[in-house]
Amino acid sequence: MGDWVRAASAAELPPGRCAEVSVGGTPVALYNVDGTIYATSNTCIHRGGPLGQGLLEGHAVMCPWHAWTWDVRSGENTANPGLRIATFEVKIEGDDVLVRIPA
Ligand code: FES
Secondary structure, eight states: OOEEEEEEGGGSSOTTTEEEETTTEEEEEEETTTEEEEEESSOOOOHHHHGGHHHHHHEEEOHHHTOEEEEEETTSSOOOTBEEEEEEEEEETTTTEEOOOOO
């Protein structure tokens, strides 16, 4: 479960952009893909790169450190789906992007 926590303003995350935020102390990366917002851990499991600073192309984000690429919907590594980063539920209320971090 976990609580819904405001993570960002939707207006500050236009389509094609990503951002890194702290949600209740958890580092989270947000992505706007054609108006739908996704959330994953901000921490690349390779060496800890900040995914919210990555390059977003379609549903894939490329880590800025060594270019590992992740599907922001599933958290799967696009080259090796056996590797996965955490994903979080997202909902929009007004201009607020809310993310649910597991308890
Ligand atoms: S830390 Fe992300 S690819 Fe190396």
